[in-house]
Amino acid sequence: MVSFEHFPKIDAHFHSTSYNPIYGKIALDYNVRYLNINTDANVFPSLEEQETVALTYIEKHKRYFSYITSFEMDGWESDGWYQKLFDRIKKSIQNGAVGVKIWKNIGMEIIKPSDQSYLMIDDLFFEPLFNYLSENKIPVLAHLGEPKNCWQPLDEMTSNRNRMYYANHPEFHAYLHPEIPGYDRQIKARDKVLASYPNLIFVGAHLGSLEWSIKELANRFDTYPNFKVDLSSRLGHLQMQSAKNYDGVRDFLIQYSDRILYGTDAYNNPEKLISSLHNEWKYLATNDDCESTEVSGTFKGINLPEEALIKIYYENAVNTYHGLTF
Numbered sequence: 001m002v003s004f005e006h007f008p009k010i011d012a013h014f015h016s017t018s019y020n021p022i023y024g025k026i027a028l029d030y031n032v033r034y035l036n037i038n039t040d041a042n043v044f045p046s047l048e049e050q051e052t053v054a055l056t057y058i059e060k061h062k063r064y065f066s067y068i069t070s071f072e073m074d075g076w077e078s079d080g081w082y083q084k085l086f087d088r089i090k091k092s093i094q095n096g097a098v099g100v101k102i103w104k105n106i107g108m109e110i111i112k113p114s115d116q117s118y119l120m121i122d123d124l125f126f127e128p129l130f131n132y133l134s135e136n137k138i139p140v141l142a143h144l145g146e147p148k149n150c151w152q153p154l155d156e157m158t159s160n161r162n163r164m165y166y167a168n169h170p171e172f173h174a175y176l177h178p179e180i181p182g183y184d185r186q187i188k189a190r191d192k193v194l195a196s197y198p199n200l201i202f203v204g205a206h207l208g209s210l211e212w213s214i215k216e217l218a219n220r221f222d223t224y225p226n227f228k229v230d231l232s233s234r235l236g237h238l239q240m241q242s243a244k245n246y247d248g249v250r251d252f253l254i255q256y257s258d259r260i261l262y263g264t265d266a267y268n269n270p271e272k273l274i275s276s277l278h279n280e281w282k283y284l285a286t287n288d289d290c291e292s293t294e295v296s297g298t299f300k301g302i303n304l305p306e307e308a309l310i311k312i313y314y315e316n317a318v319n320t321y322h323g324l325t326f
């Protein structure tokens with residue numbers, strides 16, 4: 001098998017919101033290409049700025065960069081919002097975007113003025129959007145809900161990484177905000193979209209928020225043929241499971257290797273990108289002893305066969321985001 005550095009990789013969940021030429025060098029050093037994900041999150045710059053940066057990367061390094069556009073929910077309840085949305089998506093696709101990102105503000109932040117309930121992704125309001133994306137075969141990358149731990153108190157979380165994150169971001173820690181719809185409601189709403197729009201090309205970011213159970217994930221893959229997930233920011237949850245159930249996780253990754261996309265979620269952080277590329281390869285492609293914040297002591301790499309690795313690292317992204325030009 002080709003070495004780590006030469007193995008072709010697509011980081012299908014990458015963020016860079018200011019141009020940095022270092023990513024061009026990393027692309028060459030590690031044979032990696034990037035899907036820059038624009039996101040309607042308040043911790044990110046405006047979507048307009050994110051899109052300008054994404055296009056700058058494509059202009060300068062067309063062979064290594066592509067992007068996924070997104071949209072703001074501001075004014076969603078007013079007339080004309082949908083027309084603006086469709087104009088925006090059309091323009092982005094013409095510019096080279098290969099999909100549309102949906103974020104967890106839907107389901108966890110946005111309130112319906114009519115009855116003060118949370119606007120969920122299975123609300124009929126989104127019917128025109130999903131019909132449009134299905135008909136035009138535009139893939140959606142959906143970060144919906146959060147890790148299950150988000151609804152637990154800090155000391156009951158199963159993941160050190162999740163615990164650190166919610167300790168630093170109490171505003172996103174659903175346990176502290178009981179008004180936010182629960183974990184099961186988030187998953188149910190997403191599943192309903194998968195069932196209602198079987199032709200929608202759908203990637204659940206972050207293991208589709210089912211990071212805690214390969215059984216739950218397998219069940220969704222079997223039920224919804226249009227469902228894929230990316231590994232970004234949640235590989236630790238698979239490591240936790242494989243430390244206890246090595247063969248189970250390995251068999252799962254092989255069986256569903258055409259449904260899983262590699263992604264680092266590195267955000268304006270080239271050092272983190274490089275260390276993720278190294279550490280995650282070690283876990284996925286070797287049987288070396290690995291270490292992670294999520295598991296105490298060492299645990300074995302999962303040592304996937306080359307056919308599974310090439311799908312996860314490269315082919316699935318190409319087959320899902322069919323507009324990719326690199």
Ligand SMILES: [Zn+2]
Nearest residue numbers: 013015037265
């Ligand atoms: Zn992300």
